[in-house]
Amino acid sequence: MKADDCAEMRLLIQADVDGELAPADAAAVGAHLEQCSTCATLPARLFSLSERIRFDAPYYLVPDKLQAAVRARLAPVAAPVEPGADGANDNHVSWWHRLPRPRLGPVIPFGGGFALAACLALVFLLPSAAGLPDAVVSDHIRALQPGHLM
Numbered sequence: 712m713k714a715d716d717c718a719e720m721r722l723l724i725q726a727d728v729d730g731e732l733a734p735a736d737a738a739a740v741g742a743h744l745e746q747c748s749t750c751a752t753l754p755a756r757l758f759s760l761s762e763r764i765r766f767d768a769p770y771y772l773v774p775d776k777l778q779a780a781v782r783a784r785l786a787p788v789a790a791p792v793e794p795g796a797d798g799a800n801d802n803h804v805s806w807w808h809r810l811p812r813p814r815l816g817p818v819i820p821f822g823g824g825f826a827l828a829a830c831l832a833l834v835f836l837l838p839s840a841a842g843l844p845d846a847v848v849s850d851h852i853r854a855l856q857p858g859h860l861m
Contacts, residue, residue, distance in 0.1 A: 716743075717750055724750060728757040 720743045726732050727740045744751050 717747060720750055721753060724753050725757060728754055
């Protein structure tokens with residue numbers, strides 16, 4: 712195995728140990744582990760390290776003063792939604808309603824009218840499509856002529 716292959720495969724092995732690989736990539740990792748004795752010990756070492764971190768690392772509780780300070784800073788941001796007209800409070804505002812609204816005034820109706828006028832102009836002012844198949848075939852034959860694009 713080349714060193715570059717093993718370096719790339721080590722990243723995939725770490726992802727495989729974490730359960731983040733797609734089945735095809737996991738199969739490639741398994742095939743590499745069968746062929747490469749250098750990389751074959753890596754999964755066991757990574758599992759061991761993961762277990763030691765999970766069970767041996769100290770766990771610290773957040774002090775009450777810090778929790779209160781964080782909650783106080785987040786309170787204005789996480790204020791509950793006002794109840795609706797029916798008195799229901801679902802505490803959910805979609806992302807669409809939180810977007811800033813520009814003051815466009817008459818721009819939106821004008822844009823809609825312009826788009827409608829453009830569509831109508833295309834429909835009524837374009838020539839009829841009766842000769843369209845013939846035009847497509849003749850353009851295709853012309854494109855296939857030797858030396859046409861040179």
